[in-house]
Amino acid sequence: MTNPPAATAARENVAALLARLGAAARAAAQPLSLASTDDKNRALELAADRIDAQTDTILRANARDLAEARSRDLTAAMLDRLSLDADRVGAIARGVREVAALPDPVGAVLAEWERPNGLRIQRVRVPLGVIGVIYESRPNVTADAAALCLKAGNPVILRGGSESTHSSQAIYGCLRDGVEAADLPHGAVQIVPTRDRAAVGAMLTMPEYIDVIVPRGGRSLIERVQRESRVPVFAHLEGICHVYAHAAADPAMARDIVVNAKMRRTGVCGAAETLLIDRAAVRSHLPGIVAALADRGCELRGDDAARATDSRIVAANDEDWRTEYLDAILAIRVVDGIGDAIDHINTYGSHHTDSIVTADERAAARFLAEVDSAIVLHNASTQFADGGEFGMGAEIGISTGRLHARGPVGVEQLTTYKYVVRGTGQVRP
Amino acid sequence: MTNPPAATAARENVAALLARLGAAARAAAQPLSLASTDDKNRALELAADRIDAQTDTILRANARDLAEARSRDLTAAMLDRLSLDADRVGAIARGVREVAALPDPVGAVLAEWERPNGLRIQRVRVPLGVIGVIYESRPNVTADAAALCLKAGNPVILRGGSESTHSSQAIYGCLRDGVEAADLPHGAVQIVPTRDRAAVGAMLTMPEYIDVIVPRGGRSLIERVQRESRVPVFAHLEGICHVYAHAAADPAMARDIVVNAKMRRTGVCGAAETLLIDRAAVRSHLPGIVAALADRGCELRGDDAARATDSRIVAANDEDWRTEYLDAILAIRVVDGIGDAIDHINTYGSHHTDSIVTADERAAARFLAEVDSAIVLHNASTQFADGGEFGMGAEIGISTGRLHARGPVGVEQLTTYKYVVRGTGQVRP
Numbered sequence: 001m002t003n004p005p006a007a008t009a010a011r012e013n014v015a016a017l018l019a020r021l022g023a024a025a026r027a028a029a030q031p032l033s034l035a036s037t038d039d040k041n042r043a044l045e046l047a048a049d050r051i052d053a054q055t056d057t058i059l060r061a062n063a064r065d066l067a068e069a070r071s072r073d074l075t076a077a078m079l080d081r082l083s084l085d086a087d088r089v090g091a092i093a094r095g096v097r098e099v100a101a102l103p104d105p106v107g108a109v110l111a112e113w114e115r116p117n118g119l120r121i122q123r124v125r126v127p128l129g130v131i132g133v134i135y136e137s138r139p140n141v142t143a144d145a146a147a148l149c150l151k152a153g154n155p156v157i158l159r160g161g162s163e164s165t166h167s168s169q170a171i172y173g174c175l176r177d178g179v180e181a182a183d184l185p186h187g188a189v190q191i192v193p194t195r196d197r198a199a200v201g202a203m204l205t206m207p208e209y210i211d212v213i214v215p216r217g218g219r220s221l222i223e224r225v226q227r228e229s230r231v232p233v234f235a236h237l238e239g240i241c242h243v244y245a246h247a248a249a250d251p252a253m254a255r256d257i258v259v260n261a262k263m264r265r266t267g268v269c270g271a272a273e274t275l276l277i278d279r280a281a282v283r284s285h286l287p288g289i290v291a292a293l294a295d296r297g298c299e300l301r302g303d304d305a306a307r308a309t310d311s312r313i314v315a316a317n318d319e320d321w322r323t324e325y326l327d328a329i330l331a332i333r334v335v336d337g338i339g340d341a342i343d344h345i346n347t348y349g350s351h352h353t354d355s356i357v358t359a360d361e362r363a364a365a366r367f368l369a370e371v372d373s374a375i376v377l378h379n380a381s382t383q384f385a386d387g388g389e390f391g392m393g394a395e396i397g398i399s400t401g402r403l404h405a406r407g408p409v410g411v412e413q414l415t416t417y418k419y420v421v422r423g424t425g426q427v428r429p
Numbered sequence: 430m431t432n433p434p435a436a437t438a439a440r441e442n443v444a445a446l447l448a449r450l451g452a453a454a455r456a457a458a459q460p461l462s463l464a465s466t467d468d469k470n471r472a473l474e475l476a477a478d479r480i481d482a483q484t485d486t487i488l489r490a491n492a493r494d495l496a497e498a499r500s501r502d503l504t505a506a507m508l509d510r511l512s513l514d515a516d517r518v519g520a521i522a523r524g525v526r527e528v529a530a531l532p533d534p535v536g537a538v539l540a541e542w543e544r545p546n547g548l549r550i551q552r553v554r555v556p557l558g559v560i561g562v563i564y565e566s567r568p569n570v571t572a573d574a575a576a577l578c579l580k581a582g583n584p585v586i587l588r589g590g591s592e593s594t595h596s597s598q599a600i601y602g603c604l605r606d607g608v609e610a611a612d613l614p615h616g617a618v619q620i621v622p623t624r625d626r627a628a629v630g631a632m633l634t635m636p637e638y639i640d641v642i643v644p645r646g647g648r649s650l651i652e653r654v655q656r657e658s659r660v661p662v663f664a665h666l667e668g669i670c671h672v673y674a675h676a677a678a679d680p681a682m683a684r685d686i687v688v689n690a691k692m693r694r695t696g697v698c699g700a701a702e703t704l705l706i707d708r709a710a711v712r713s714h715l716p717g718i719v720a721a722l723a724d725r726g727c728e729l730r731g732d733d734a735a736r737a738t739d740s741r742i743v744a745a746n747d748e749d750w751r752t753e754y755l756d757a758i759l760a761i762r763v764v765d766g767i768g769d770a771i772d773h774i775n776t777y778g779s780h781h782t783d784s785i786v787t788a789d790e791r792a793a794a795r796f797l798a799e800v801d802s803a804i805v806l807h808n809a810s811t812q813f814a815d816g817g818e819f820g821m822g823a824e825i826g827i828s829t830g831r832l833h834a835r836g837p838v839g840v841e842q843l844t845t846y847k848y849v850v851r852g853t854g855q856v857r858p
Contacts, residue, residue, distance in 0.1 A: 029801075030775065030799065030801065033801075034798065034799065113820060115818070115819075115820055119809055119813065119818075121819060121820075126801075128831060128832070129831050211831055211832075212832065232661060232832050250854070253854040256854065256856055257854065257856055259856075260856035260857060261856075264856070264857055346459065364851075368849045368851075369463060370459065370463065372458075372459065372462075372555075372847075373847065374847060374848065375847070375848045375850060376847060376848070376849055376850070377850040377851075377852060378850070378851045378852060379851070379852040379853055379854050379855070380548055380850055380851075380852030380854070380855040380856075381855065381856045381857050383856070383857040384548065384850065384855070384857050389544070389548075389857065390544075390550060390848070391542060391544055391550075402557060402558050402640055402845045403557070403640070403641065403661050403832065403833045403845060404832045404833040406845055406846060406847065406848075407847070407848045416831045416832060416835055417835060418801075418802065418803060418804070418805060418835065418836070419803065419804045419805070419819070419835075419836045420797045420805055420807075421804060421805070421806040421807070421809055421813065422793075422797075422806075422807045422808070422809075423806060423807060423808040423809030424808055425679070425682040425685065425686065425808050425809070426808070426809040426810065426813070427685055427686055427688075427689030427690075427693070427809075427810045427812070428689060428693055428810050428812040428813055428818065
């Protein structure tokens with residue numbers, strides 16, 4: 001298919017624009033990797049102050065985004081993600097200050113040892129490189145992602161969703177002011193100043209300028225990024241999380257964990273989507289769980305064995321085991337013991353976060369070892385899948401990839417390492 | 430371009446073959462990740478015993494490869510890499526035993542902490558997944574790579590060069606015997622049983638079966654893999670390594686390190702390719718270095734300032750600063766101080782291994798911080814760039830990528846981690 005000349009010209013302009021941003025980011029990488037903790041923190045604190053001071057400006061920009069969004073028939077959920085108020089802007093500024101308060105990961109000595117020939121070897125944390133963040137409607141990602149990348153010494157190129165352009169630009173202006181006031185390089189934090197979707201394609205295919213892509217958004221964005229990217233991607237496609245109620249589970253604990261894992265917030269990636277329950281626990285445990293969920297308005301879809309216990313459970317099909325509802329819907333499957341449960345999770349899950357509830361330590365140990373997910377829990381809710389809950393501070397996302405960063409991606413996961421070797425003239429025999 | 434029908438049919442057959450190998454490897458991943466250290470070591474020791482016992486068979490297979498290679502006009506260097514003798518076969522068996530003797534990385538607790546709510550969080554090492562190793566003529570890679578992958582709990586699919594087919598198959602047979610005798614899954618170690626080059630393309634594009642590709646070979650192989658792969662690649666494209674003789678270097682130490690870094694073995698990736706020398710050190714240090722290298726038959730290519738000191742130095746051009754000679758040739762550039770040296774390395778180098786020779790600790794600290802390479806050394810030869818020399822045991826290669834594995838890739842670098850969280854019924858507020 002041949003593109004019309006106008007589209008081709010526009011694409012070339014976007015490619016040239018992204019190459020300029022990329023070159024500036026690459027040029028910023030070394031000075032930013034050597035920037036002091038104080039300078040980075042000063043930039044973040046000044047940016048947070050600017051966000052507070054500019055609240056009205058940010059809200060006016062957000063009102064423009066919302067007006068345009070309404071004219072484009074966005075869903076209520078999308079409008080909610082997009083909309084800011086003074087409290088939300090205050091939370092964005094606080095988030096940036098929290099990142100400033102985190103320990104600086106750069107320069108940490110991860111391991112050190114001495115060789116018999118006297119060489120002293122250190123593995124030292126260094127920044128990862130230039131990070132491209134591609135996100136959708138949430139304007140707060142502009143500040144969250146930029147703050148984490150900056151703290152870890154990485155230049156960042158932000159590409160927000162077209163529906164949040166004005167809000168993101170206003171927040172970005174505050175970050176840029178902080179970077180300038182702290183005398184950090186201009187290329188440290190940049191935003192793509194065009195809504196042209198060709199910008200995303202350009203970011204995915206410039207390994208000379210961008211080292212890692214972090215996509216934040218819905219399934220179609222993540223799938224596109226994973227399909228087209230020529231650079232590594234830190235992403236999770238889905239959080240199809242399970243709670244497994246083992247026969248030896250305390251019934252009240254199982255109920256409370258399932259209710260929390262499903263209903264605390266249904267739209268987060270750590271929300272449970274499927275309950276697996278041992279056949280031996282169906283009579284003793286399931287009625288309490290079903291009653292508690294039904295009381296809270298949760299739709300229940302189960303297999304025949306589950307449905308036999310309660311008429312409120314409608315029939316589930318194979319597709320339900322593979323679905324991330326992100327809604328008040330829970331799939332329920334009766335399993336024949338722990339092996340069956342583990343097989344189900346490794347087959348239908350998304351390697352994100354899965355929990356077993358049991359008083360049997362041996363069963364717990366087997367589950368924790370054999371479930372191949374970034375986070376496995378015993379007797380705790382899947383909704384703890386969160387960098388803040390892990391004590392890692394803010395996170396840029398939760399990775400379900402196996403390489404480099406797995407689980408919550410915080411400042412440490414936005415670094416790599418180098419080997420520093422000190423000798424006294426050693427040559428190799 | 431349309432492929433002829435026969436080629437298309439062959440490609441489909443190769444794709445189906447690789448999909449079968451991939452499915453067997455994927456099926457082996459969980460059992461192998463849970464295999465005991467004893468079982469993995471038993472498989473490796475039995476394989477090493479078989480390699481010793483089958484030396485004659487392996488040498489006959491190698492003789493077939495060599496006969497075919499001679500009829501295809503391979504270079505002397507390629508024939509040398511391909512050829513085995515009883516000593517080399519013995520070294521292959523010893524290498525497998527050395528991997529068996531390494532600590533098992535799987536299950537190690539990398540970090541653990543407790544949260545205020547009582548959740549106990551551990552970061553635990555787990556295998557990386559299915560690894561595809563694509564290599565060229567060295568048949569020993571068959572055993573080295575398979576042993577490292579197996580020890581780290583990863584199924585491996587080996588694809589050796591067509592010129593070493595018979596040798597690699599013979600060595601693979603010994604590994605398979607070890608795997609079977611230790612009752613490990615059949616898919617733990619597999620070799621691609623076809624010379625069809627379409628097999629490489631298939632391996633690079635099956636992320637459902639292969640998690641990481643490790644290419645071992647020349648520039649054209651690595652470039653092809655990096656260009657076409659849809660899965661992460663652990664590779665170094667080139668080792669353009671530098672020694673920087675700082676003005677405060679001890680002259681004898683600088684000479685000995687340069688000579689070793691260049692001449693100990695010229696064909697390894699850690700061999701130095703460029704000497705950078707401070708203008709202030711040219712008169713005092715360069716004549717001794719040049720004399721020592723010229724005595725050993727090293728060709729010298731320098732800039733005008735270097736050439737003014739010795740007529741044996743021929744003119745270098747810009748291309749020399751970017752060339753991995755892998756031969757007895759050294760490029761020499763005179764620099765104006767440490768900033769100039771660091772700029773040269775970060776511009777022309779390959780982010781592999783670089784060394785400063787100096788008695789000035791502040792200069793050393795700056796060099797170690799600002800040179801953006803996987804390995805940076807002070808007062809030691811670049812030829813120490815080696816997993817064995819680092820005390821990491823055997824290595825599958827040295828990575829110049831920034832993500833996941835950087836520097837020598839040993840058994841630990843062939844793992845990832847998961848978070849194991851233990852609670853007592855915690856739900857998230």
